[in-house]
């Protein structure tokens with residue numbers, strides 16, 4: 108049977124799967140529009156080549172906040188990558204570290220990345236904000252000229268509302284809909300700002316990593332809470348993705 112539905116995975120670490128090329132084939136078969144994030148500029152080329160072979164995979168250039176300590180020196184290598192893709196990630200802040208100097212360094216790196224992205228006006232950025240939700244929203248600010256997707260957001264309901272007012276998007280993974288707190292936040296997100304993500308291979312479904320083909324898990328949850336058919340939710344999420352990658356005018 109063919110599945111007519113197209114899906115969305117707005118945050119997947121394609122390059123960290125054991126056989127990325129095989130996963131790309133499954134993504135294309137299942138028609139999952141996938142933003143393949145990368146954690147350091149030195150590995151972007153690999154994902155860029157994988158994306159070139161696919162209709163559905165888009166390569167994102169990033170520098171993960173948890174790698175700023177070890178790979179922060181690669182920041183200058185990020186700038187030429189930004190000329191080659193409109194997708195950026197994984198970037199952001201991770202304040203699970205108590206090291207004040209490292210937090211400051213993360214913030215400086217994130218600010219520089221946002222500043223460079225702002226000049227293009229057409230970037231879609233997938234952002235990490237663990238234990239730093241408020242700081243992350245403040246750093247993005249009110250006037251960022253581009254689209255921002257808060258991935259696996261774990262802040263408060265008030266912060267969800269604030270981010271929504273600023274026009275930010277949220278990408279939701281199976282781990283979020285499998286936790287009480289995650290569901291409370293998801294329920295506070297405006298329907299026109301919601302995307303699906305796997306964050307595979309970090310998010311697990313039992314022993315297996317979630318991957319782009321896991322999108323129906325989140326869609327099923329949204330269909331139940333929104334009182335819609337799964338296909339209607341899938342179309343809404345796809346429309347949200349299209350808006351989240353449109354150029355600012």
Ligand SMILES: [Zn+2]
Pocket residue numbers: 118120144197306309
């Ligand atoms: Zn991630």
